[in-house]
Amino acid sequence: MASTATDGPVDRSRQTAMVAVTVIFTFFSTLAVVLRLIGRFVITRKLGIDDWFMIGGMIFTYGYLFEICYGLNYNIGLHGSDDTLDDMVHLLQIVYAIQLTYNTIIYLVKTSIVTFYLRLATVDSGLRKASWATIIFLTLFWFGSQTTSTLQCLPVQSNWDLVGKYKKKCINTEAYFYVLAVVNIIIDIVILALPIRTLKDIKRNARDKIVLFVIFGVGGFSCISSIIRLYTIKVFTDSKDPFWDGVPINIWSMIEINVAMICASVPAMKPLFTKSIRDRAVTSRTRHGYAHQMMPLSGEERNGSGLRSTRFKERKESTYSAHATGGATLGGSEEHIVNKLGGIEYEREFTVEESYIGSSKVLPKGKSEP
Incomplete structure (x- = not known):
């Protein structure tokens, strides 16, 4: 580990919390994705495009975990006063990489969820059109956010220049981070709302419908994490010690993406626990x-x-x-x-292949069961 800039005891509480949260949540999301894939093979013996998007999200999550662990070599998670100038330069480079990794994970996980909705859209053209529109928006938004994050300061090296070596030109990064976080929250809400009509039209009793809405609604936990993350961004942008106050952003970013993967994988796990299916x-x-x-x-x-x-x-x-x-x-x-x-x-x-809705019928719009 690199030497610190000051003598005396070093407060590693946030560093320890960040590493513990990222490792624990990544472990559980990995377990959820593995169970998801096993459950899929029980029913279909093959993976769908939504599964491949989720696998991609899982791989990039490991990349995010690696970036945090690699940052331990440069005292990530400590007060700025405990970092050397070399530490700070390397940490800013890691933060730069984390932004691109986070944007990609969010895109892959959200797209996985929406492509899964296309499976529900067999008898619901409205859901199909809305899902495709959302996928297109997610793709364009990812491309735009990646381009903006990459070029937020020019030349690129000026993103971690602390000695004024480069004459840099930057966008308003504070406003950009806010916009990015708010748009992600709005997308979360839209994704949660997309299948409501289809679920409402499924011919089941009230109790079963409640169960279905709960299963699909667990994604709301990820949305809550996104909102908390927005608050941590505010704390970070107002901070006089950004290296210390940037830790909660990483903690809640990892909670957000891992909870999203867990929630999105819950429906496909049901065959593993339901003998009749x-x-x-x-x-x-x-x-x-x-x-x-x-x-x-x-x-x-x-x-x-x-x-x-x-x-x-x-x-x-x-x-x-x-x-x-x-x-x-x-x-x-x-x-x-x-x-x-x-x-x-x-x-x-017309058979049922999937797990959590059982033998439900989706009634066409305007039709009632005889």
Whole structure:
């Protein structure tokens, strides 16, 4: 560890708290994402795009954790009076990198949540359009925030210049940090509100609906963390000791992103704890595999061994699934719609693939259950 600038006892309370919080919350978010992926494989045997976004967010979170731990070499989390000039330069470089890492994690996690909503949008075009609009906004906002954060002071080296070596030009970084934090909070609220109508239209009793809203609403904890983080930014910008008062920003940033990953992974975990869902998934895969192997044939045809195999004509079943593959069930009652076309019957089976909604039906707008 680098030597300190002053003699006497060093207050490491915030440094210890920051490291403890980042390690503990990263551990639990990692556990949540792992359980999410296991739960996904129980149901679908494959990952969706929302899972890949979440994995990306998890990888960058490890990067954030590394940046904080690397900062221990330069007395991150101490009072400015306990840092040498070399420490301060390196800490400002780490802060610069953390800004870019944080923006990327927020983008990946929020996009993961919204792409998961696209799974719910199979029968809700309004949710689909709103989700795509949100994804586009998130992408543009990430690109803009990354560009602005990278070029907030020019030349770039002036971001950690403490001796006036460079003649720098900077944006109003205080206003920029506020805008960034406020927009992220607004996005959190929008994301929480997006699926409300779809969840409201699911045909379940009041108790089950409450459970669904609670499951989706746990993301509100991340929103609360974002609001607290906004307050820590105010403390930091008003501080006369930014190296000390910048610690709570890192603490609440790590809480925010890790809680968001945990909350977003909760729905996909349910198959691991619900036997009926696991049984239904296994039964569904077995049924589809058997139907594929026993496909009826018509006419006669020689097989590879020279023997005749008889094709016989009977009802042809074509099974389609309307999946909410991230955790939602859209037509889980397995309703059968049979149309006779030229003497051939097609039976379309709308099944539930996901976990936390069970066998709910989503009723089209303006329709009621008979």
